[in-house]
Amino acid sequence: MPERQPGPGEIPAGYARHQSWSAAASAVPTTLRRNPVTGTRQYTIDVIAGDGIGQEVMPAALRCVDALADAHGFTVRWRERDWGSDHYRAHGRMMPADGIAQLASGDGVLLGAVGAPDIPDDVTLWGLLIPIRREFHQYVNLRPIRILPGVTSPLRGLDELDLVVVRENIEGEYSEVGGRLYRGRPEEMAVQESVFTRAGVTRIARYAAELAQQRSGRLVSATKSNGIIHTMPFWDEVVEATVAEYPGVTVEKVLIDALAARMVLKPRSVDVVVASNLFGDILSDLAAGAAGSIGVAPSANLNPEKTHPSMFEPVHGSAPDIAGQGIANPVGTMWAAAMMLDHLGEEEAARHLESAFEQAMAGGTLTGDLGGTASTEEFTRAVLARCATAP
Known part of the structure; x- marks a missing residue:
């Protein structure tokens, strides 16, 4: 696979502005690989640009x-994977049969976007993202929400927001247990089972409580x-019992419908949210919308123990309506890359x-999505400068 060597950067080390969303993600030290000649830290990252604008925001x-x-003392070897909808059209699969095995030797996965109008969404999701999340035990989906400079919230008077949604990522409502009967007949029915395990709920509650300890100590459970x-x-029951083990952390149980309204009416009253797979998926998009743009929001699929690679991606989709025009906003992917660096232990670079x-x-x-005129390339050059x- 093609490899990209890091370019030179000229900034002093020592920049370590702490973002508390990342405290729990970085709690476990990464096992470092070092270049035997130079002694620099080196990482192997699998790149799945995917579909649509993923092909444009990923290079940025x-x-x-x-x-x-280079300036921060590490190197990255990129392993580019041409997986996604084109791969599905050619081979009937979103990724090769041994795709998980190919990724297993890497230090992380950076994903662009997946989805195409001619392929059902359940095929693109269950054929690529969900297998990676589950096989690599990426049970935490971490989504930080902030209002970035130049972004205007649609909520009147909201100019500052800083919250984190911690979503359970591999069980719950997104289950394969169920089925359909009597297709096409008047009595047709569908059954979908949710699967919640004590181990699964405990570990996501524990992660959220540890994160809340690093922030305000306030945790909301959806x-x-x-x-x-x-x-x-x-x-x-499991969330309450787990959080009780963490001094200084209080958990507030809020019904999902009331919480959705609260995150619109009083978004600053929420700091860390822990939620099931479905509820976390919905709430994190709602919060990103309140912050002004889903297009700039990042997402981390974490294996906190770092026994398997974690995966990082923007929240936005493949946006086929603007793909190929050179106008896609790369901030979500850049922010996801920063979360990846942080998880690897490169906090200063992040x-x-x-x-x-x-x-x-x-x-x-x-x-353009934020009211400007910059192309993807123009924005990328501004960031590179x-x-x-020095930051």
Whole structure:
């Protein structure tokens, strides 16, 4: 596979602006691989640009990581995977049969976007993302939400927001247990089972509680135990018992419908949210919308123990309506790359990358989705210029 060598960067080390969303993600030290000649830290990252604008925003993020790697004392070997909808059209699969085995030897996965109008969404999701999440035990989906410079929230008077959604990522409502009967007949029916395990709920609650300890100590648990009478009371009981082990952390149980309204009416009253797979999926997009743009939001699929690779991706989709025009916003992928660097233990480089794209936005360089005129390339150059200077 093609390999990209890091380009030079000229910034002093020592930039370590701490972002508390990453504290839990970085809690377990990475087993470092070092170049036997130079002694520099080296990482192997699998790149799945995917579909649509993923092919445009991914190179932008890789260039930024390359520009920072040398100055911060590490190297990255990119292994590019041509998986996605084109692979499905050619082979009937979103990735090769041994795709998981190919990824297993790497230190992480960086994904662009997946989805195409002519392929059902369940095929693209269950054929690529969900197998990676489950096989690599990426049970935490971490989504930080902030209002970035130059972005205007649709909520009147909201100019600052900083919250994190911690979503259970491999069980819950997204289950293969169920089926359909009597297709095409008047009595046709479908059954979909949710699967919640004590181990699964405990570990996501533990992760969220540890993160809350690093922030305000306030944790909100999304539930619907008044209507979903088996799985949600179980969720509530396990979350409450787990969080009780963490001094200084309080958990507030809030019904999902009330929480959705609260995140619109009083979004700053929420700091860390822990939620099931479905509820977390919905709430994180709602929160990103409240922050002004789903297009700039990142997502990390984490294996916190670091026994398997974690996967990082923007929240946005493949946007086939603008693909190929050179106008896609690469911030979500850049931010996801920063989360990847942080998870690998390269916190200074991660903070530098965040600072670089935030400074570019604050300076008025914005893509069309945010009301600006910059192309993908113009925005990327503005970020690269700031990667070459002290943050």
